[in-house]
Amino acid sequence: MSSLHAQQRRHIDDILRYADGGYRPTVSPGDAMIARSWKRCIEEYGLDPARPRPARIVTHQTLREHQESADEFLNVARAGVEQLYGQIARLGYVLLLTDQRGITVQFLGDRRHDQRLRQAGLYLGADWNEHHAGTCAVGTCIREVEALTCHRQDHFDATHIDLTCTSAPITDPQGRLLAVLDISALDSAPTRDSQNFALHLIRLYARMIEDAYFLRLYRHHTVFRCDTSRELVQVNGQYLFALDGDGRVLAANGVGRHLLARARTDDGDVALPELFDCDARDIWSIPYACEDQVRAFRVQALGSTLFGSLIEPRRPARPAAPQALIPEEPVPELDRLAADDPAMRRTLKLAKRLRQRDVSLLILGETGTGKEVLARAIHDAGPRRHKPFVAVNCAAIPESLIESELFGYSPGTFTGARAKGMRGLIQQAHGGTLFLDEIGDMPLTLQTRLLRVLAEGEVLPLGSERPISVDCRVIAATHRDPARLIADGHFREDLYYRLNGATLRLPALRERADKQHVIVSVMAQLARAVGQPRLQLRADAMSALLACPWPGNIRQLVNALNFAEATCDGEQITVNDLPEECLAQVIGPGTTPASTEDDDDGDPQRAGLLSILKRHHWMISAVARELGVSRPTVYRRMRKHGLTPPNQRDG
Numbered sequence: 024m025s026s027l028h029a030q031q032r033r034h035i036d037d038i039l040r041y042a043d044g045g046y047r048p049t050v051s052p053g054d055a056m057i058a059r060s061w062k063r064c065i066e067e068y069g070l071d072p073a074r075p076r077p078a079r080i081v082t083h084q085t086l087r088e089h090q091e092s093a094d095e096f097l098n099v100a101r102a103g104v105e106q107l108y109g110q111i112a113r114l115g116y117v118l119l120l121t122d123q124r125g126i127t128v129q130f131l132g133d134r135r136h137d138q139r140l141r142q143a144g145l146y147l148g149a150d151w152n153e154h155h156a157g158t159c160a161v162g163t164c165i166r167e168v169e170a171l172t173c174h175r176q177d178h179f180d181a182t183h184i185d186l187t188c189t190s191a192p193i194t195d196p197q198g199r200l201l202a203v204l205d206i207s208a209l210d211s212a213p214t215r216d217s218q219n220f221a222l223h224l225i226r227l228y229a230r231m232i233e234d235a236y237f238l239r240l241y242r243h244h245t246v247f248r249c250d251t252s253r254e255l256v257q258v259n260g261q262y263l264f265a266l267d268g269d270g271r272v273l274a275a276n277g278v279g280r281h282l283l284a285r286a287r288t289d290d291g292d293v294a295l296p297e298l299f300d301c302d303a304r305d306i307w308s309i310p311y312a313c314e315d316q317v318r319a320f321r322v323q324a325l326g327s328t329l330f331g332s333l334i335e336p337r338r339p340a341r342p343a344a345p346q347a348l349i350p351e352e353p354v355p356e357l358d359r360l361a362a363d364d365p366a367m368r369r370t371l372k373l374a375k376r377l378r379q380r381d382v383s384l385l386i387l388g389e390t391g392t393g394k395e396v397l398a399r400a401i402h403d404a405g406p407r408r409h410k411p412f413v414a415v416n417c418a419a420i421p422e423s424l425i426e427s428e429l430f431g432y433s434p435g436t437f438t439g440a441r442a443k444g445m446r447g448l449i450q451q452a453h454g455g456t457l458f459l460d461e462i463g464d465m466p467l468t469l470q471t472r473l474l475r476v477l478a479e480g481e482v483l484p485l486g487s488e489r490p491i492s493v494d495c496r497v498i499a500a501t502h503r504d505p506a507r508l509i510a511d512g513h514f515r516e517d518l519y520y521r522l523n524g525a526t527l528r529l530p531a532l533r534e535r536a537d538k539q540h541v542i543v544s545v546m547a548q549l550a551r552a553v554g555q556p557r558l559q560l561r562a563d564a565m566s567a568l569l570a571c572p573w574p575g576n577i578r579q580l581v582n583a584l585n586f587a588e589a590t591c592d593g594e595q596i597t598v599n600d601l602p603e604e605c606l607a608q609v610i611g612p613g614t615t616p617a618s619t620e621d622d623d624d625g626d627p628q629r630a631g632l633l634s635i636l637k638r639h640h641w642m643i644s645a646v647a648r649e650l651g652v653s654r655p656t657v658y659r660r661m662r663k664h665g666l667t668p669p670n671q672r673d674g
């Protein structure tokens with residue numbers, strides 16, 4: 024107590040007198056709420072005014088849990104919060120967004136005053152629940168679900184009497200509290216009236232965020248929006264009603280619910296046409312019947328006129344109209360991926376347009392269609408080409424390791440070989456491109472964390488308290504159907520929207536009109552890889568490859584040509600060098616292609632295997648290594664084709 028200065032001691036005395044019934048705070052609308060809160064602090068929470076409590080900041084883990092459970096809302100709120108902060112920062116205010124339990128899940132303030140702000144509880148993770156902090160703008164707003172200013176000595180706890188804080192509630196379409204928006208100042212003007220403008224501003228932004236969340240939740244429904252002003256209704260209509268297909272009100276925003284409640288009769292809710300004194304068709308026909316798409320309605324419950332307009336349900340974006348007249352710019356990194364296939368040309372045209380921008384991309388296509396190759400080509404053709412391209416296969420990393428692999432960990436988080444700490448893959452992609460392959464296989468908990476990284480441009484390594492800024496372009500890919508994954512609850516819809524700045528689709532190899540181009544480029548790649556620049560494909564092999572349905576797409580083609588190169592004699596791949604499963608798909612199992620002079624008995628697989636066995640002087644392990652199969656497999660194939668090493672033949 025001795026360290027408290029005089030002002031705080033006086034405040035404690037006032038509260039103690041209030042508790043004894045000898046002191047009443049001055050009367051104003053705000054004060055009625057404050058008085059109720061002081062009463063709660065004493066009678067309900069048993070807080071002792073003589074024992075001020077320092078601000079409480081929750082642990083990082085707890086904060087993360089609170090942030091994650093409010094995630095979808097926070098994503099919507101972010102733009103409004105940042106805009107509001109832009110307006111108040113210069114006036115010396117900081118901004119807090121808390122969840123419905125009073126934990127600060129977003130904070131914007133001047134970093135230069137970090138220490139003071141943290142001590143005052145104006146900080147990320149600060150707990151402003153009335154139970155703990157006593158009367159304060161956030162905590163009291165949570166209890167009263169009303170906007171208010173808690174100015175200096177309005178605070179119950181003497182720790183907070185330097186502060187002036189103004190908060191407004193944000194509710195969901197059912198009227199349940201979702202969050203509290205607060206602006207606070209450390210050094211405030213002495214009078215409470217100085218905060219009237221702050222109160223007005225915070226109400227305005229809380230309503231804007233609430234409505235943005237409402238429109239987000241009901242984006243797939245028609246929303247009837249009304250306002251007292253014909254001019255403003257389409258930009259900032261106050262009343263929002265989400266309608267089902269039959270015109271029934273599914274939900275309304277705060278003022279909309281108020282209006283419905285005012286019109287309610289003893290028989291229950293009124294229908295929208297009744298409330299707006301019209302026929303249902305008058306509402307549905309607004310977009311066609313009225314030139315400015317706004318119609319006037321007489322509303323008995325208000326005794327005035329409201330102007331209404333409709334917001335149509337959002338549908339998936341249609342592909343852009345063909346821009347045949349705009350010549351396509353040449354981009355070698357991308358052009359080499361296709362010849363005359365219409366689907367591929369469309370994809371590459373879009374990729375060219377987006378390569379310079381930082382929009383995130385989602386690549387869809389069956390397995391092996393070249394999603395990673397396309398992602399790398401976009402990286403190589405864009406401004407980040409000199410920075411890293413980091414590919415992560417979310418399906419290949421065990422679930423127990425994926426978190427630490429992606430986000431990294433700080434020294435001392437683990438024991439043993441991992442004790443030194445590690446930069447995560449996201450951090451490694453800083454400045455460049457992060458390619459997240461098989462994103463559909465990422466566990467849901469990590470999807471939430473990834474969403475935060477994408478939204479905030481920061482990663483928090485495991486075991487660390489300090490987030491690290493990262494700047495990377497994200498390209499994700501999956502062979503699954505994202506709509507199905509979302510419907511089945513395996514993929515977060517908000518992450519899908521965040522990743523899907525644009526969708527690029529890769530056709531299956533069997534559908535491509537430029538198969539020959541793909542075969543030629545895979546051959547060229549192979550020739551370079553094995554150091555055989557003169558490696559060629561004979562016409563019969565090309566015909567067989569063109570006829571193959573390629574269920575495994577380009578990856579299967581690459582494997583088939585690798586096999587053929589390993590088995591072929593010399594520098595020419597013939598139809599007989601192609602792997603069994605590929606030929607079987609072309610000519611049907613049990614049949615064989617026409618024999619060539621190299622065959623000993625017309626069976627191409629037998630001939631291929633025989634030649635490779637001879638080349639390796641019947642050393643089975645060398646043959647197995649070359650074919651990329653196990654030794655028992657080589658023996659099995661030899662048995663199948665009746666091939667016996669010379670030293671084991673009879674006679």
Ligand SMILES: Nc1ncnc2c1ncn2[C@@H]1O[C@H](COP(=O)(O)OP(=O)(O)OP(=O)(O)O)[C@@H](O)[C@H]1O
Pocket residue numbers: 359360361388389390391392393394395396397460461502541544545548577578581
């Ligand atoms: N246009 C191309 N030219 C030559 N080779 C290609 C081409 N596209 C893909 N490939 C090769 O095909 C194989 C599969 O490509 P990639 O890994 O990019 O496919 P993916 O769709 O990402 O596969 P998955 O769905 O299994 O992740 C790789 O070996 C790659 O080098």
